[in-house]
Amino acid sequence: MKAYIFPGQGAQFTGMGLDLYEKSPIAQDLFEKANNILGFSITDIMFEGDAEELKQTKVTQPAIFLHSVILAKVLGDDFNPEMVAGHSLGELSALVVNKVLSFEDGLKLVSKRALAMQKACEVQKSTMAAVLGLEDNVVEEVCEGVDGIVVAANYNCPGQLVISGEVDAINKACDLLKEKGARRALVLPVGGGFHSPMMEPAREELAKAIEETEFNEPICPVYQNVVAKAVTNPDEIKENLILQLTAPVKWTQCIKAMIADGGSEFVEVGPGKVLQGLMRKIDRTVTASRAELV
Template sequence: MSRIAFLYPGQGAQEMGMAKDFYENSPEARELFDQASEMLDLDLCKLCFEENDLLDKTEYTQAAMVAACLAITGELKKRGLHPDMTAGLSLGEYCAIAAAGGMSDLDAVRTVRARGIFMEHAAPEGTGAMSAILGMENSSVEKVMQEIDGAYIANYNCPGQIVITGEKEAVERAGKALKEAGARKVLPLKVSGPFHSPMMENAGEKLKKVLEEVTLKKPSVPYVTNVTAELVTEKEPIRELLVKQVSSSVRWEQSIRNMIAEGIDTFVEIGPGKTLSSFMKKTDRNVTMYRVGTWEEAETVCSEILKGI
């Protein structure tokens, strides 16, 4: 029997129209969007479904993404597809916790709305930067980064792809040093801040106060935390891990490898885009990977997986 994990993408995967067909076809999805919009005093339907200039701004993106991904998750569960484990990349970790039963969907949306605002304003504009480093082993990147103050590893995405972050000049220096050390490409990213660096610690402290008001529960299935790539099975560590996560490295590749070691053989990427599916191809091609971003994909994937259970 397959062991199934739900995976959730992070910021950057958002796209206009995400989850619109779920809103139109599922009363539960509609209720989530409408309740979240009222709670935040923010029209999530307009933000997600209509052309606008706000969806790509961090302080709006995060609530929109989590609402969309959890609306899709609700429909999968309604159809009888449930995970044995969950994980999410950065922002997606909130979806993973909610899907695992560690917090309510509305609390997840409410918390990331605050998280997005805190992260957007954590560092003065232009002081931070991020770059993707392609074609270099993790240990080689780490060795170079140890010599450069003010630059850090933000994401271990998959073999041959790491993201660095930190002070703008330090990230530029690190990029040059990594290229000289053998990186195939160094690609500066269009982001609004030096995410997953110590420059975000102020955002983490503010987030801590918001999380203190959130009711956390023991997850009904384990989720994997970005901070350590380890399974979380109790409610006690969740709050502290989410505070640390804002300024810590996202250990995505390690998370996937640990899930596979725990017996997960079927992964479902939930939400817009195919970022996590592309990472999986470079991490382990022996597992089964599905994507669900549309109503039609939900029908197809549920049918395929459930007939084998």
């Protein structure tokens, strides 16, 4: 079975999407529609902006979403998903391409998500750290023993787990994880502690927007970050999407579930090759490639 996977924040680069805009009238129309919906010219920043401009939360998340979704639409008949999944933000891209959300509603939710997360970061300082070279259960146990909020946030691949929470608790956890034998326990240059209880204000704000948005029957199952299994019921999809902001991204578990359900050919749709790299570390027996516009 053919599985399409969609990247999250961090995959952005200067000039992203310009090739799509130049080669496809469909892409041009969708990018212009996006500028109108967002109320600013995101295409100017995507195509010509510098790395600092692209790093703004209100830009980064819509930019990655647009690159992914528009590429999928431009592929036309070559795009035939039998299962989809997205890493964090990428889950919204997956929900548009499998017809749960319209392009317009998906973009509005991505924009609201980005702004709500930014606001939550300003309420209380928080951060994330990448932990390499330890079993997941060891990292979880260390986090549980630290005073303050620190939790497992991104199960990216075996031996690579991102933790999230309060700054002091993250620093303490990093020290303890190094003592436990972590190859690295490195604080990341991110705006806040995503996929942790620190995002509760954002979850509440986004929940209202999600509840007011129409969710349709999908054309294929979506393997959602929160439950790491196939979901097809629109009400369940909606609930899982609300929970996603404060719950961990179970990416390793999602990919393993897709493979167990017959996924054998994985295609990353969007900027970068991050998910391809993770695929090789999760299971080398399946093929992983990148969608390309010919």
